[in-house]
Amino acid sequence: MWFLRAEEISKSFGATQALLGVSFEAKKGEVLAVVGENGSGKSTLMRILAGEERPDSGRLLLDDAPYSPRDPLKARNHGVALIHQELALCPHLTVAENVELGGESHRGPVLSVAQMRSKAKSLLAEMGHPDLSPDIEVRRLPPAVQQVVEIAKALTRNASVIIFDEPTSSLGKDDVANLFRQIRNLRERGAAVIYISHFLDEVMEIADRATVLRDGSLVGTVDIAKTDIQELIRLMVGREVSELYPRSGHQPGEVLLDVEHLAGRKLPRDAVLQLRRGEVLGVAGLNGSGRTEFLRAICGLDRIVSGEITFAKWAGRAEVHDRWRQGMGFLSEDRKQEGLALKLSLAENLMMPRPGRKGLVRPSFQNARTKTWIERLGIKCKGPDQTVGHLSGGNQQKVALGRLLEQDVDLLLLDEPTRGIDLGSKSEIYKVIDELAVRGKSMLLVSSYLPELLGVCDRIAVMSRGVLGPPVDASLTNAELLMEACVK
Amino acid sequence: MKKYLNIIGVIAAWLVIYGIFCVLVPRSFPTWQNLETLMRQVVIVGFGSIGMTYIMIAGGIDLSAGSLVALVTVVIALVLNKGFSPWVGVGAALLTGICCGLINGVLITRLKAGAFIVTLATMGAYRGLAKGLSKENTVNAPLTWISNLTDALRPSEHWRLMPNGAWLMVFCATIAAWVLRYTVFGRHVVAIGSNAQAARLSGIRVIRITTLVYIIGGLFIGIAGLMDFSRLTIGDPTAAVGLELDIIAAVVIGGGSLTGGEGNIFASLVGALIMETIRAGGTQMDLKDWVQNIVTGLIILIAVAFDRWRIARAANR
Numbered sequence: 001m002w003f004l005r006a007e008e009i010s011k012s013f014g015a016t017q018a019l020l021g022v023s024f025e026a027k028k029g030e031v032l033a034v035v036g037e038n039g040s041g042k043s044t045l046m047r048i049l050a051g052e053e054r055p056d057s058g059r060l061l062l063d064d065a066p067y068s069p070r071d072p073l074k075a076r077n078h079g080v081a082l083i084h085q086e087l088a089l090c091p092h093l094t095v096a097e098n099v100e101l102g103g104e105s106h107r108g109p110v111l112s113v114a115q116m117r118s119k120a121k122s123l124l125a126e127m128g129h130p131d132l133s134p135d136i137e138v139r140r141l142p143p144a145v146q147q148v149v150e151i152a153k154a155l156t157r158n159a160s161v162i163i164f165d166e167p168t169s170s171l172g173k174d175d176v177a178n179l180f181r182q183i184r185n186l187r188e189r190g191a192a193v194i195y196i197s198h199f200l201d202e203v204m205e206i207a208d209r210a211t212v213l214r215d216g217s218l219v220g221t222v223d224i225a226k227t228d229i230q231e232l233i234r235l236m237v238g239r240e241v242s243e244l245y246p247r248s249g250h251q252p253g254e255v256l257l258d259v260e261h262l263a264g265r266k267l268p269r270d271a272v273l274q275l276r277r278g279e280v281l282g283v284a285g286l287n288g289s290g291r292t293e294f295l296r297a298i299c300g301l302d303r304i305v306s307g308e309i310t311f312a313k314w315a316g317r318a319e320v321h322d323r324w325r326q327g328m329g330f331l332s333e334d335r336k337q338e339g340l341a342l343k344l345s346l347a348e349n350l351m352m353p354r355p356g357r358k359g360l361v362r363p364s365f366q367n368a369r370t371k372t373w374i375e376r377l378g379i380k381c382k383g384p385d386q387t388v389g390h391l392s393g394g395n396q397q398k399v400a401l402g403r404l405l406e407q408d409v410d411l412l413l414l415d416e417p418t419r420g421i422d423l424g425s426k427s428e429i430y431k432v433i434d435e436l437a438v439r440g441k442s443m444l445l446v447s448s449y450l451p452e453l454l455g456v457c458d459r460i461a462v463m464s465r466g467v468l469g470p471p472v473d474a475s476l477t478n479a480e481l482l483m484e485a486c487v488k
Numbered sequence: 489m490k491k492y493l494n495i496i497g498v499i500a501a502w503l504v505i506y507g508i509f510c511v512l513v514p515r516s517f518p519t520w521q522n523l524e525t526l527m528r529q530v531v532i533v534g535f536g537s538i539g540m541t542y543i544m545i546a547g548g549i550d551l552s553a554g555s556l557v558a559l560v561t562v563v564i565a566l567v568l569n570k571g572f573s574p575w576v577g578v579g580a581a582l583l584t585g586i587c588c589g590l591i592n593g594v595l596i597t598r599l600k601a602g603a604f605i606v607t608l609a610t611m612g613a614y615r616g617l618a619k620g621l622s623k624e625n626t627v628n629a630p631l632t633w634i635s636n637l638t639d640a641l642r643p644s645e646h647w648r649l650m651p652n653g654a655w656l657m658v659f660c661a662t663i664a665a666w667v668l669r670y671t672v673f674g675r676h677v678v679a680i681g682s683n684a685q686a687a688r689l690s691g692i693r694v695i696r697i698t699t700l701v702y703i704i705g706g707l708f709i710g711i712a713g714l715m716d717f718s719r720l721t722i723g724d725p726t727a728a729v730g731l732e733l734d735i736i737a738a739v740v741i742g743g744g745s746l747t748g749g750e751g752n753i754f755a756s757l758v759g760a761l762i763m764e765t766i767r768a769g770g771t772q773m774d775l776k777d778w779v780q781n782i783v784t785g786l787i788i789l790i791a792v793a794f795d796r797w798r799i800a801r802a803a804n805r
Contacts, residue, residue, distance in 0.1 A: 072688070073688070073689065090678070090686050091682055102690030110670055111670050
């Protein structure tokens with residue numbers, strides 16, 4: 001009765017174990033939800049199903065036959081389609097051309113344009129979109145409609161397993177309702193639908209069963225009819241806060257940062273916040289909820305559409321270079337793309353904002369300063385001249401953090417400072433954060449890892465769909481409550 | 489209607505520029521003779537821009553075009569000197585273009601070093617080959633009908649409106665545009681330039697089609713070389729230096745994008761015509777060369793700025 005089975009799938013990237021012995025099965029005419037926190041291995045698992053990654057061990061069975069797709073095309077030919085969060089369409093081609101891309105109706109080398117159009121048209125009508133013109137270029141369509149095109153594309157290939165990876169993260173309410181109609185439609189047509197989402201209310205609404213992953217391992221599979229959101233949350237976060245987190249008594253002083261109803265172009269939509277000197281304030285929330293955009297808007301990287309920011313004695317908006325001068329530093333979540341220049345040396349990275357004085361670079365000054373940070377942060381390296389790209393993730397992150405410390409900023413905006421780094425480096429970074437707070441520095445800490453927020457922060461606010469909730473004392477909340485607010 | 493907005497815009501821009509010069513140089517500019525001269529001179533960049541449009545729509549670029557044109561003029565001259573018929577010369581020209589395009593395509597798809605760098609390298613190599621074959625000298629060749637392809641029409645031939653080379657360009661452009669619009673291959677070319685990853689996921693053989701695009705590009709640039717030989721009547725290894733930039737500019741003025749997915753063959757031809765019109769108008773007004781260069785540069789900037797504005801407006805809706 002199972003159509004797709006995964007047996008004991010394991011996959012690791014370098015030292016990180018992304019999946020460990022995960023098994024699950026999906027059947028036709030059913031919607032299976034796969035849930036778990038950020039980094040629990042959901043996406044890796046789906047990429048394996050769709051042929052974009054290969055498992056280290058374990059096997060897949062499709063309709064009781066071994067199934068090991070070597071690339072996405074092979075997976076599609078077997079009838080397995082993954083609909084990405086970022087859609088894989090050709091923006092310059094029309095709806096009909098995208099729907100049939102790679103399998104166009106043709107006579108010899110010539111396209112059968114009329115046939116393509118009518119095929120696309122009838123398929124879209126069948127999906128409840130009779131008014132969508134097959135001739136319009138895809139880039140002129142809003143994301144929700146592009147998603148419809150992507151689903152239609154999967155259907156023309158007679159996909160029997162359709163995987164949706166976080167399909168609603170960029171959709172409004174009406175579009176979500178429409179998407180659910182499509183999914184129910186697919187289920188009735190006998191497809192096996194796998195639905196990945198953080199939004200548990202959506203999972204409760206659309207799914208028949210839910211498979212829960214945590215830290216790359218299978219926690220269990222539950223019948224949606226026999227469970228509730230509380231139960232799912234408990235399965236997702238159920239772990240203990242370890243003794244990683246040092247915590248000295250912080251003495252919050254006067255208000256350093258005052259944010260009034262901040263809104264960006266898309267995200268955040270509304271954020272109110274007061275941060276005091278010597279305080280660590282955590283921002284929880286799902287990927288795409290607007291946490292990163294919130295930090296970027298504060299430090300002048302993204303455009304602010306409305307709202308006010310007052311930082312120390314400076315009111316109003318400022319460019320990012322002014323923010324540095326005022327004493328505000330931003331640590332990017334994307335270390336490799338934004339955080340560091342991987343091909344440059346430790347010293348060049350660490351001293352990037354101020355490599356010398358009077359417009360001249362002074363290598364001796366750079367090296368001396370870098371050496372003190374290597375010592376104080378415990379960066380394992382050959383010396384200030386080593387290329388940053390050759391360091392481990394944890395040591396790279398210390399270099400990025402060191403840049404903020406070298407500038408001696410008063411407010412540190414830390415976006416996922418411990419993502420993808422080893423436990424030892426994590427605890428060292430927690431120690432630095434704690435020491436900074438004792439010295440009267442303020443921190444806004446964005447993290448997906450709730451135990452970390454609970455362990456490090458004084459207060460925690462939750463960002464959900466672009467709106468920042470009121471901060472609550474870390475001692476008065478717990479992972480379940482936070483997760484509940486995240487998935488609301 | 490929206491589909492044709494781009495080509496209509498470029499034609500309108502040409503009409504405006506032509507109109508301005510008609511006012512500035514009323515004696516010689518608004519004549520049939522002048523239009524014919526424009527068409528005679530546009531064929532080299534024109535043929536090149538047909539090939540370059542294919543390449544740029546697929547998300548690539550070809551910096552070796554100018555060198556390839558010079559190489560082709562040398563090859564034709566050498567073939568004619570050996571006493572072969574002009575048809576053999578034409579065949580050799582096309583074959584040279586196809587081979588150089590194939591080399592570009594194979595290197596780009598196999599080395600994965602990026603079209604810019606690979607064709608920067610072959611730009612040097614093809615120029616060197618042209619100089620080697622010609623022993624670093626111009627190669628004289630007997631006059632044949634090839635030279636007539638871009639000759640001015642005699643009074644008895646005025647019913648033809650344009651020389652054969654220009655008609656051939658229009659004919660080739662029509663075929664090329666049709667292939668791009670109405671064949672499976674053509675749509676796959678656009679798909680690759682638009683989103684190569686999506687194209688791969690959809691089962692398109694990206695490497696094969698990209699290689700084919702460079703072969704087609706080489707073929708048309710080879711024909712541009714044939715036209716340059718027709719104009720020069722000799723093989724010249726130092727000809728057409730920087731021609732690739734004129735060709736790329738023509739495609740960009742025609743709405744082509746350096747990031748792929750966009751471009752229109754006829755609009756590229758009009759782009760080439762716009763640049764030629766400025767050059768001819770500048771010459772007839774006795775404008776110095778440097779003024780013409782600046783004006784051409786400004787036109788490119790205006791075209792690109794207009795394009796950006798159009799995309800930003802579409803994205804905001």
